[in-house]
Amino acid sequence: MANDKKMVEQITSMDVDFAQWYTDVVKKAELVDYSGVKGCMIIRPYGYAIWENIQRELDKRFKALGHENVYMPMFIPESLLQKEKDHVAGFAPECAIVTIGGQNKLAERLVVRPTSETLFCDHFKDIIHSYRDLPKLYNQWVNVVRWEKTTRPFLRTSEFLWQEGHTMHENEEQAREETLRMLGVYEEFYLNCLAIPAVTGQKTEKEKFAGAEETYTIEPMMHNGVALQGGTSHYFGDGFAKAFDITYTDRENKIKYPHQTSWGVSTRMIGAIIMAHGDDNGLILPPAVAPIQVAIIPVAQHKEGVLEKANEIKATLEKAGFRVRLDDSDQSTGWKYSQYEMKGVPVRLEIGPRDIESGNCVLVSRVSREKSFVAIDGVENEVQKMLAFVHDELVARARKNLEEKTHVATTYEQFLDIAENKPGFIKAMWCGDSACEDKLKEATGGVKSRCIPFKEEKLADTCVYCGRPAKHMVVWGKQY
Amino acid sequence: MANDKKMVEQITSMDVDFAQWYTDVVKKAELVDYSGVKGCMIIRPYGYAIWENIQRELDKRFKALGHENVYMPMFIPESLLQKEKDHVAGFAPECAIVTIGGQNKLAERLVVRPTSETLFCDHFKDIIHSYRDLPKLYNQWVNVVRWEKTTRPFLRTSEFLWQEGHTMHENEEQAREETLRMLGVYEEFYLNCLAIPAVTGQKTEKEKFAGAEETYTIEPMMHNGVALQGGTSHYFGDGFAKAFDITYTDRENKIKYPHQTSWGVSTRMIGAIIMAHGDDNGLILPPAVAPIQVAIIPVAQHKEGVLEKANEIKATLEKAGFRVRLDDSDQSTGWKYSQYEMKGVPVRLEIGPRDIESGNCVLVSRVSREKSFVAIDGVENEVQKMLAFVHDELVARARKNLEEKTHVATTYEQFLDIAENKPGFIKAMWCGDSACEDKLKEATGGVKSRCIPFKEEKLADTCVYCGRPAKHMVVWGKQY
Numbered sequence: 024m025a026n027d028k029k030m031v032e033q034i035t036s037m038d039v040d041f042a043q044w045y046t047d048v049v050k051k052a053e054l055v056d057y058s059g060v061k062g063c064m065i066i067r068p069y070g071y072a073i074w075e076n077i078q079r080e081l082d083k084r085f086k087a088l089g090h091e092n093v094y095m096p097m098f099i100p101e102s103l104l105q106k107e108k109d110h111v112a113g114f115a116p117e118c119a120i121v122t123i124g125g126q127n128k129l130a131e132r133l134v135v136r137p138t139s140e141t142l143f144c145d146h147f148k149d150i151i152h153s154y155r156d157l158p159k160l161y162n163q164w165v166n167v168v169r170w171e172k173t174t175r176p177f178l179r180t181s182e183f184l185w186q187e188g189h190t191m192h193e194n195e196e197q198a199r200e201e202t203l204r205m206l207g208v209y210e211e212f213y214l215n216c217l218a219i220p221a222v223t224g225q226k227t228e229k230e231k232f233a234g235a236e237e238t239y240t241i242e243p244m245m246h247n248g249v250a251l252q253g254g255t256s257h258y259f260g261d262g263f264a265k266a267f268d269i270t271y272t273d274r275e276n277k278i279k280y281p282h283q284t285s286w287g288v289s290t291r292m293i294g295a296i297i298m299a300h301g302d303d304n305g306l307i308l309p310p311a312v313a314p315i316q317v318a319i320i321p322v323a324q325h326k327e328g329v330l331e332k333a334n335e336i337k338a339t340l341e342k343a344g345f346r347v348r349l350d351d352s353d354q355s356t357g358w359k360y361s362q363y364e365m366k367g368v369p370v371r372l373e374i375g376p377r378d379i380e381s382g383n384c385v386l387v388s389r390v391s392r393e394k395s396f397v398a399i400d401g402v403e404n405e406v407q408k409m410l411a412f413v414h415d416e417l418v419a420r421a422r423k424n425l426e427e428k429t430h431v432a433t434t435y436e437q438f439l440d441i442a443e444n445k446p447g448f449i450k451a452m453w454c455g456d457s458a459c460e461d462k463l464k465e466a467t468g469g470v471k472s473r474c475i476p477f478k479e480e481k482l483a484d485t486c487v488y489c490g491r492p493a494k495h496m497v498v499w500g501k502q503y
Numbered sequence: 504m505a506n507d508k509k510m511v512e513q514i515t516s517m518d519v520d521f522a523q524w525y526t527d528v529v530k531k532a533e534l535v536d537y538s539g540v541k542g543c544m545i546i547r548p549y550g551y552a553i554w555e556n557i558q559r560e561l562d563k564r565f566k567a568l569g570h571e572n573v574y575m576p577m578f579i580p581e582s583l584l585q586k587e588k589d590h591v592a593g594f595a596p597e598c599a600i601v602t603i604g605g606q607n608k609l610a611e612r613l614v615v616r617p618t619s620e621t622l623f624c625d626h627f628k629d630i631i632h633s634y635r636d637l638p639k640l641y642n643q644w645v646n647v648v649r650w651e652k653t654t655r656p657f658l659r660t661s662e663f664l665w666q667e668g669h670t671m672h673e674n675e676e677q678a679r680e681e682t683l684r685m686l687g688v689y690e691e692f693y694l695n696c697l698a699i700p701a702v703t704g705q706k707t708e709k710e711k712f713a714g715a716e717e718t719y720t721i722e723p724m725m726h727n728g729v730a731l732q733g734g735t736s737h738y739f740g741d742g743f744a745k746a747f748d749i750t751y752t753d754r755e756n757k758i759k760y761p762h763q764t765s766w767g768v769s770t771r772m773i774g775a776i777i778m779a780h781g782d783d784n785g786l787i788l789p790p791a792v793a794p795i796q797v798a799i800i801p802v803a804q805h806k807e808g809v810l811e812k813a814n815e816i817k818a819t820l821e822k823a824g825f826r827v828r829l830d831d832s833d834q835s836t837g838w839k840y841s842q843y844e845m846k847g848v849p850v851r852l853e854i855g856p857r858d859i860e861s862g863n864c865v866l867v868s869r870v871s872r873e874k875s876f877v878a879i880d881g882v883e884n885e886v887q888k889m890l891a892f893v894h895d896e897l898v899a900r901a902r903k904n905l906e907e908k909t910h911v912a913t914t915y916e917q918f919l920d921i922a923e924n925k926p927g928f929i930k931a932m933w934c935g936d937s938a939c940e941d942k943l944k945e946a947t948g949g950v951k952s953r954c955i956p957f958k959e960e961k962l963a964d965t966c967v968y969c970g971r972p973a974k975h976m977v978v979w980g981k982q983y
């Protein structure tokens with residue numbers, strides 16, 4: 024057992040240094056590698072397989088709601104980006120710019136897309152003419168670039184992968200519905216596929232997307248109490264439509280501007296999975312997106328019949344639709360146990376000579392780590408139950424973490440005290456003035472408004488900072 | 504029938520102007536739109552759905568052979584691109600270069616990937632140490648950029664989508680096997696999914712990939728006799744491994760260089776589908792990748808029971824695994840017939856009141872356009888048969904085209920005459936000297952060697968250009 028002990032020791036304990044724990048896990052579980060390209064990451068097979076599972080699950084949901092995938096160019100002529108003034112102001116500082124093409128200096132510089140509202144609008148202008156052309160429900164799965172000075176794998180990199188939905192509607196009501204519908208899709212996906220319950224709500228004016236009228240957000244909490252902006256959905260009104268001169272003839276034959284939304288989630292979600300569920304033994308992956316759901320470890324695999332039975336079980340489980348890895352390498356059993364624990368595989372199945380004799384095998388869940396003996400006959404049902412148990416347990420733990428690390432502040436002193444001493448979210452009243460957000464951020468070294476949650480409570484009558492009448496309850500917190 | 508007639512007339516006849524026919528089809532079938540970004544295309548939902556089907560089919564094949572998907576950064580530091588001298592010489596003229604990031608001039612310029620050998624090698628260096636780490640069988644689905652002056656949707660655009668496989672092996676033999684295995688996957692995919700039989704073989708020294716020892720290619724012929732480089736697979740030897748100092752400890756504990764391959768196909772394949780199968784009525788899509796395999800057109804749909812029955816049939820067909828569109832819009836039946844013909848849907852199913860009475864419906868294949876009456880009960884089997892018929896018929900037509908437009912030249916005069924008067928491929932002997940390739944290209948206004956086919960014939964003893972002893976039979980042709 025020397026080997027596996029050594030491996031586990033290579034992961035820094037969460038309580039000692041959470042940032043180092045994160046770095047250790049992403050490297051040792053072989054999710055990413057650092058590249059020679061500043062600020063960019065290599066997503067390795069195990070990490071990319073999580074992303075493929077995320078894509079499959081989300082894409083299914085998007086298409087079920089009538090969305091279609093498209094592909095827009097990744098270059099945006101600078102003049103196009105500048106058409107909507109708030110938008111360009113928000114993104115200009117983060118742009119990577121192509122100035123040379125085919126060995127010649129370009130007449131117009133090209134921005135590598137930080138997001139694609141402008142390209143979609145340029146296209147919508149050409150294809151939307153009548154109410155019959157609406158709604159347009161588009162999505163694309165692409166890479167985007169936002170120049171970053173300090174980067175961290177999955178959480179903040181200059182290039183990342185995401186999906187961006189862009190939709191156009193006949194009127195405000197339909198566009199608003201779409202904005203909230205897609206935030207709802209994210210919320211359901213976070214809960215049912217990533218096993219992460221989260222706070223959802225509306226961003227304040229200060230924190231909304233550049234060019235949006237309103238931004239809605241899903242804000243999961245990480246194990247250490249820090250927030251991650253997990254996904255956003257924007258209502259644009261007709262601002263971009265006006266800037267890009269997109270009009271259509273409505274049912275009464277009048278010329279109108281369509282109303283617009285966009286919404287996106289990214290590879291950052293893999294960071295959320297790591298930090299919401301992981302422990303000192305490594306990753307814990309939610310079954311719905313785990314590349315390997317069951318790791319079969321043969322015990323005394325050189326003994327007659329062991330590998331044969333292990334392969335039989337593998338075939339049974341694969342036929343039942345599970346993602347299975349049988350590790351028959353010459354590594355020690357102990358090493359394998361640690362390895363698949365570190366990789367966060369939800370269920371381990373052990374099978375040895377004595378088990379075969381008794382017609383049983385051993386199941387161990389990544390969350391409880393207790394052994395249970397189950398009959399090989401019908402093992403697929405037991406695996407199904409254990410995967411469901413892992414999912415539910417992860418949800419319960421994450422919910423407990425979210426609840427325990429959410430604190431109420433009704434006075435400025437309380438706010439400062441919590442910000443200083445209790446990692447997590449702070450619920451507090453707010454007057455609606457951005458200046459108070461600035462002051463609170465400054466006083467606390469980075470606590471920002473996460474959102475005005477859909478589920479508001481009335482904690483007090485006055486703003487926690489300025490004492491003026493409160494307009495909203497806000498959830499505050501530090502973020503990645 | 505005025506409407507549908509009008510629509511069909513908007514497509515230029517292939518025989519009148521093939522290039523214009525192509526442009527008409529890609530636009531009117533809504534596969535692409537031109538973007539405001541020079542040289543880049545917008546892939547619209549119908550075009551992107553073909554790409555998604557291609558991806559799914561190929562990805563399945565790659566994974567069945569043990570390949571894993573990864574994601575590399577899209578930026579390549581210029582110094583990294585320059586590490587392999589033939590490689591940089593080949594790609595430098597086509598590069599798009601980022602010189603500004605986050606409003607600052609970059610210390611090192613970043614090339615937007617034209618291909619990713621250099622990035623993979625930089626990563627392989629970090630993760631390959633022992634023979635136990637081999638083979639590494641990686642693939643990625645990404646966008647790449649090669650700056651182009653003249654562009655045409657799918658065939659030649661500055662940005663395009665593709666997959667690039669990159670593998671590392673213990674020795675030459677295994678790497679060579681992989682190179683040919685993956686060309687074989689492409690050949691099988693072209694035939695069984697795209698319904699395109701094609702010539703396969705090895706590129707001449709002059710036409711091989713920058714940095715490769717050998718390049719193998721699949722060369723389908725378009726309806727007009729012009730070739731399209733349909734996909735390539737490269738054997739690199741250990742050239743890149745040496746340039747990037749990638750070594751591993753072999754089974755005898757000796758330090759060795761691994762041997763490498765790469766292989767790729769792109770959205771250009773959609774161009775091949777269009778030009779190999781299309782006709783004057785528009786697209787004809789091979790069933791395996793058609794976004795809609797069956798278009799159900801209700802006749803007299805306002806009559807009681809028609810839409811109900813149409814929806815029933817739709818559900819039956821979808822349950823059987825077919826991709827189905829029921830068009831119950833208020834467009835005329837004739838318009839719908841033309842519309843789905845233009846969009847290349849392999850099978851049309853008509854269902855009207857009289858059909859329902861008799862328990863039948865009408866199936867029409869896109870290739871024969873003949874009506875056949877089949878029982879609604881068991882219609883899924885008839886649809887299956889008709890889809891298989893469409894596939895086989897497309898293969899047969901494409902094979903006939905390939906055979907009829909392949910000509911033998913044993914003398915220089917014959918070669919010139921065929922090049923001038925008979926569009927298609929020319930089979931002719933070659934001495935092995937690049938100078939003869941240059942001369943033939945010059946004399947014919949662009950006829951180049953497509954490949955030395957795996958199935959060589961001995962047509963003559965001497966080179967068709969210089970008369971020196973022939974080394975190989977080469978297939979020659981103009982290309983897109």
